[in-house]
Amino acid sequence: MRCWHAAVARWFGQLKLAFEPALEAEFERATVRARRYRYRRIGYLQLAMTHVGALGLYALLDNATIVVLATLAVDLFSLGCILVLRRKPGVFVRESVMMAGVLCWVLMAETLSLYAHARYLWIIQTAIALQPFLMAAAIQLRFPYCVAGCVATVATVAVGNALFSAAAPAEQFWMALVQAVAAMYALFGCWRLEQRERVNYLAMRASEHNARELDRLTHHDDLTGVLNRRGLRRALAGLSGPCVVVLADVDYFKRYNDHYGHLAGDRCLCRVARCLSDTLAGDGEVLARWGGEEFLVIIDTDRPEVGAERAERMRSAVRRLGIAHDASPVGAMVSISVGYALGALDSADNLDDLVHRADLALYAAKQAGRNCVRDRPASAVGVEGRYGAGISRA
Ligand SMILES: Nc1nc2c(ncn2[C@@H]2O[C@H](COP(=O)(O)OP(=O)(O)OP(=O)(O)O)[C@@H](O)[C@H]2O)c(=O)[nH]1
Structure with missing residues (x-):
């Protein structure tokens, strides 16, 4: 029936x-x-x-x-x-x-x-x-x-x-x-x-x-929505020439997670990703989540000063978000350290080399006390000194 x-x-x-x-x-x-x-x-x-x-x-x-x-x-x-x-x-x-x-x-x-x-x-x-x-x-x-x-x-x-x-x-x-x-x-x-x-x-x-959903899941980071490594490699496929690689890392993020909880940490990463995405200038720039709390930006330029300017813009934009981070020794607010390096992209294959160089600069920024920008190799850019008050040169 x-x-x-x-x-x-x-x-x-x-x-x-x-x-x-x-x-x-x-x-x-x-x-x-x-x-x-x-x-x-x-x-x-x-x-x-x-x-x-x-x-x-x-x-x-x-x-x-x-x-x-x-x-x-x-x-x-x-x-x-x-x-x-x-x-x-x-x-x-x-x-x-x-x-x-x-x-x-x-x-x-x-x-x-x-x-x-x-x-x-x-x-x-x-x-x-x-x-x-x-x-x-x-x-x-x-x-x-x-x-x-x-x-x-x-x-x-x-x-x-x-x-x-x-x-x-x-x-x-x-x-x-x-x-x-x-x-x-x-x-x-x-x-x-x-x-x-x-x-x-x-x-x-x-x-x-x-x-489309499969493509999105394959090439984008599920949490923040920006490109993941695979997506970045695809975006760079066929591109070659000079570029600036900028690597940004959230400072004391482990402490943030420990203090506010993992979910709050996720929300913080999303806000940081959106903020970094807003700092991109256009077609010649790509943002990706490189891993954990690290974000990578590739800028299609042969001028290191563009890299310095863009890296500083990213750093100050995240700082201006004003996300409270009571466990951070860097001013009780979420901040990022940024390293950048000028290089030549021959293919997506040499991306790792370029990122390695930017990573060394990032390391220098962390060593310099965080919430600052450094380039590669030794010539550090004292960003706060150059653009404002605060962190000293390494
Ligand atoms: N909430 C959340 N945490 C993450 C995610 N991915 C990585 N992490 C955390 O990010 C933290 C990274 O910690 P560390 O590599 O020690 O770096 P840090 O604490 O930021 O210290 P510095 O980078 O030296 O300033 C780890 O505790 C990871 O668990 C994520 O997707 N969500």
């Missing part, structure tokens, strides 16, 4: 076609190219089919002029559709034009049926009944437009039959039945195809999201 209920609920759930509006617009954007391409292809197909159909009608009808005129009308309409589609119209114009293209066929068949011998009428009427099939199976109009198209087709045929058809009432009833079944089938087919397309779209979206 429950199974039965669940199946019905699932089926009704599947009947829903609509995404929320934002997703609807995204779906339209994602599928519009394929749709335009398919519609154009159908336009060309319709041109070819019109001519094949015209040959058949020529054999059925005595009146050649009306066949030529009807063929010409459909030709012009098909070409018009193709031209409109080339101009990349919005969804309303695009779907309406295609729907009108189908109706054009219906009208042509209705007009021709006026001139048909009574014994051929059923052929033409069946052709009319097949129009909604064409819509659903080949054109695959968006569902609301398919509904409008089917209603318009059935109405056109009903009015045409009532006013002009020479068929007997019993024949008219069977023809109407065939058309109704065809229209229902078309609606169902169109709904099913669009439903599939939507489900596929959602699956594609989910897999793209997963791929």
Whole structure:
């Protein structure tokens, strides 16, 4: 019993076609190219089919002029559709034009049926009944437009039959039945195809999201969101030339963890990472978490003074954050020590060498009392002395 209920609920759930509006617009954007391409292809197909159909009608009808005129009308309409589609119209114009293209066929068949011998009428009427099939199976109009198209087709045929058809009432009833079944089938087919397309779209979206997430996890640090080592190597792949490597390390971070707890330590690292990221000047600069509480910045420059300026900017920015660190001997606030080195990046392979040189400078900064900047090799930059008060030169 429950199974039965669940199946019905699932089926009704599947009947829903609509995404929320934002997703609807995204779906339209994602599928519009394929749709335009398919519609154009159908336009060309319709041109070819019109001519094949015209040959058949020529054999059925005595009146050649009306066949030529009807063929010409459909030709012009098909070409018009193709031209409109080339101009990349919005969804309303695009779907309406295609729907009108189908109706054009219906009208042509209705007009021709006026001139048909009574014994051929059923052929033409069946052709009319097949129009909604064409819509659903080949054109695959968006569902609301398919509904409008089917209603318009059935109405056109009903009015045409009532006013002009020479068929007997019993024949008219069977023809109407065939058309109704065809229209229902078309609606169902169109709904099913669009439903599939939507489900596929959602699956594609989910897999793209997963791929992005995998990429993010592989190349970014989970805690701070900045690049990790692997991400940094990828960002540097293919780059070569002079650069400045800046290595920053949070001072007395073990004490911070011990004093405030590991979670607070995590939050502190996140704030420091965001702060360092804000100090980057643009495309030529990359920030990564090198490990634990160490951050690395690569600056695409051959001028050591740029490295000195950027390193000092990082140091003072972190200090300005004003994160309390009661266990730190360096002014009861979180601070970083920074070392930088100028070098040449031949490939991502010699990155370790450059980092090693920056690490030596960082070591010098730690030796100098922390919360300061040093370069590599011995020529220390007394940053506080140069940019402000406090830490002395090593
Ligand atoms: N909360 C937190 N702590 C971390 C993380 N990664 C590394 N640490 C801690 O960072 C601390 C680094 O300590 P040390 O290498 O001794 O350096 P320090 O205490 O900062 O001292 P100096 O660098 O010499 O100023 C260790 O206690 C690590 O546990 C992390 O992701 N989160």
